[in-house]
Amino acid sequence: MSNPVTENLKALRKQMQKKKVDAYIVYHSDPHLSEYIPDYWKEREWLSGFTGSAGTLVVTNNAAALWTDSRYFIQAEQQLNGTGIELCRMGLPQTPDIPSWLSLNLNMGGTVACNGLLISVSAVRQLSENIKDRGFKVNFNIDLIDKIWIDRPALPQPKLFLHTIDFARISVQEKLGRIRKGLLFHHATAYLLGALDEICWTFNLRGSDIPYNPVFLAYAIVADGNAILFVDKEKLTDEVMFHLENEGVAVKPYRKVFDSLKKLAKGDKVLFDPAKVNFRVYDSIPKRVSRVEAPSIVSHIKARKQPSEIEAIKDAMVQDGIAMVEFLHWLESEVHQGKLNELSVAQKLLDVRSRRQHFISESFGAIVGYADHGAIVHYSATQETSYTIKPEGFLLVDSGGQYLNGTTDITRTVHLGNPSQDEKNDYTLVLLGMIRLSMARFPKDTRGSQLDTYARMGLWANGLNYGHGTGHGVGYFLNVHEGPQQIRPENHMPIDPGMVMSNEPGLYRPSKYGIRIENLIVCVEDEVNDFGSFLRFESLTLCPIDTKPIDKTMLSSNEIAWLNGYHDYVYKQLSPHLSSDIAEWLKGKTKPI
Numbered sequence: 001m002s003n004p005v006t007e008n009l010k011a012l013r014k015q016m017q018k019k020k021v022d023a024y025i026v027y028h029s030d031p032h033l034s035e036y037i038p039d040y041w042k043e044r045e046w047l048s049g050f051t052g053s054a055g056t057l058v059v060t061n062n063a064a065a066l067w068t069d070s071r072y073f074i075q076a077e078q079q080l081n082g083t084g085i086e087l088c089r090m091g092l093p094q095t096p097d098i099p100s101w102l103s104l105n106l107n108m109g110g111t112v113a114c115n116g117l118l119i120s121v122s123a124v125r126q127l128s129e130n131i132k133d134r135g136f137k138v139n140f141n142i143d144l145i146d147k148i149w150i151d152r153p154a155l156p157q158p159k160l161f162l163h164t165i166d167f168a169r170i171s172v173q174e175k176l177g178r179i180r181k182g183l184l185f186h187h188a189t190a191y192l193l194g195a196l197d198e199i200c201w202t203f204n205l206r207g208s209d210i211p212y213n214p215v216f217l218a219y220a221i222v223a224d225g226n227a228i229l230f231v232d233k234e235k236l237t238d239e240v241m242f243h244l245e246n247e248g249v250a251v252k253p254y255r256k257v258f259d260s261l262k263k264l265a266k267g268d269k270v271l272f273d274p275a276k277v278n279f280r281v282y283d284s285i286p287k288r289v290s291r292v293e294a295p296s297i298v299s300h301i302k303a304r305k306q307p308s309e310i311e312a313i314k315d316a317m318v319q320d321g322i323a324m325v326e327f328l329h330w331l332e333s334e335v336h337q338g339k340l341n342e343l344s345v346a347q348k349l350l351d352v353r354s355r356r357q358h359f360i361s362e363s364f365g366a367i368v369g370y371a372d373h374g375a376i377v378h379y380s381a382t383q384e385t386s387y388t389i390k391p392e393g394f395l396l397v398d399s400g401g402q403y404l405n406g407t408t409d410i411t412r413t414v415h416l417g418n419p420s421q422d423e424k425n426d427y428t429l430v431l432l433g434m435i436r437l438s439m440a441r442f443p444k445d446t447r448g449s450q451l452d453t454y455a456r457m458g459l460w461a462n463g464l465n466y467g468h469g470t471g472h473g474v475g476y477f478l479n480v481h482e483g484p485q486q487i488r489p490e491n492h493m494p495i496d497p498g499m500v501m502s503n504e505p506g507l508y509r510p511s512k513y514g515i516r517i518e519n520l521i522v523c524v525e526d527e528v529n530d531f532g533s534f535l536r537f538e539s540l541t542l543c544p545i546d547t548k549p550i551d552k553t554m555l556s557s558n559e560i561a562w563l564n565g566y567h568d569y570v571y572k573q574l575s576p577h578l579s580s581d582i583a584e585w586l587k588g589k590t591k592p593i
Helices: 004-018 043-048 070-080 098-105 121-133 172-185 196-203 238-246 254-262 279-283 297-303 307-337 342-354 371-375 421-438 448-460 557-577 580-589
Strands: 023-027 056-060 064-068 086-089 111-114 137-139 190-193 219-223 227-230 249-252 269-272 290-293 359-362 367-370 394-399 401-403 410-415 441-443 471-473 482-487 500-503 506-509 513-516 519-529 532-539
Touching (some): 004 056, 023 098, 070 086, 098 121, 172 190, 172 196, 196 219, 219 254, 227 254, 249 254, 307 342, 307 410, 307 580, 342 394, 371 394, 371 506, 371 513, 421 506, 448 482, 482 500, 557 580
Parallel strands (some): 064 086, 190 269
Antiparallel strands (some): 056 064, 219 227, 359 401, 441 532, 471 482, 519 532
């Protein structure tokens, strides 16, 4: 029986020959440059068989390679086996980048192409410059997949729904007003939005076009006197139509954004973020129109949550904390039966969350990794791979929920037996990093790259590290990964008050176990003194941290005090909402160490 990946690559190469394309780049992306994408746009997955959420495929007439990061090395190696696709492990010194690989596998003067809908303006410029420097031609507006993907899924058509002011907390008019102030600042006449979470946030609307992310496919243009939402009308309920009319928002079909841009007049000035708009849309803006480029106005505003939003998020955290405590209590009581596996544990967690107030869905597919599966950072259990969970060793559970009043993301690693000293050392070093970042005080304008060091220093001192970032921004009933703020070595965005982020250091020992401990935190003002304005973090997540694998001698008195204080707060916030037996269990789990 032939391998479908081999057949799909063969069909692509026929199209490449017809269109005189020598190398075709296939991104895991959609026209809105989303992290999670609708099935319709999973071109790279269809061609390669690799299902990870990050990765780029390059195909020539005689070779193919896929680039992905350390989260997916093990998964990619397994899924690419037998396909003839070379795995290029990003971040390793011996791994060539795409332009270098093309230089090794393509004749000078060859044409490199991709679908301009699936790549940002910024990425096109960078790639084009690197490729042209090596003597290649480029074509960034050609789609070679559509004609060969015969059984391609349809575009999603679920109905939109309102994120009512009770939950959104900020009106559409206030948001449009702040965007229009940005237009004035940049001397522009219209703002082009392509990122789905930004569009949903602006118009207080949500959808379900993409699993786990409450967004819908759309574009938008906000001008001084009007706003246009480009979305298929079949997806609009009467309630949503009334909402948009009442807010003065015009509606046009999804694909009409290209026509509307082409009709812009001389004298118009279009503002957009080149990292958040795809090349095909950008290419539709006529040369007579001025183009103004700047980091996203909306991203800048919505990353800094308002006090009313933080208040709502805290309410969501109570609901999520109740679910987590009920789940952990169940896990501890059931694991000795020997009937649990990774899939059944994930299902139980979804079951307890789904009973909580204002719950809509998971915020991503739960990562339940037992033993060495915990060392696969973005592990996803299947019927074939799901381990039976025994009353021994580490179990890592990374999960989250979408609530009408907030988005959650939490990781707890629990030891189900008697931890060894080596396990205690590793666990405590991870916890140490999480606590140190939680306790950090820092001057205004401190960058995510600087704060990242707090979480890693203890691991570094022992010759250890982890390959992922320490923290990512989190949306407000939106995407669980939100920018522009991050806590990682390469992110230099200042961390400002109101920014909600994850705090999730980890340690992964292949073939043994993985450890990650994650809370959500929010940046708040601390004090102003003669040395300037200082900030700190407040923990939002409410859930006990397993104290069994802690080596107390590795923590300072201040760090122990932080942990005990956190646990005291968790107990006080959650216990009134729990049954008496679970509240008593929680009391034991949060007692001072």
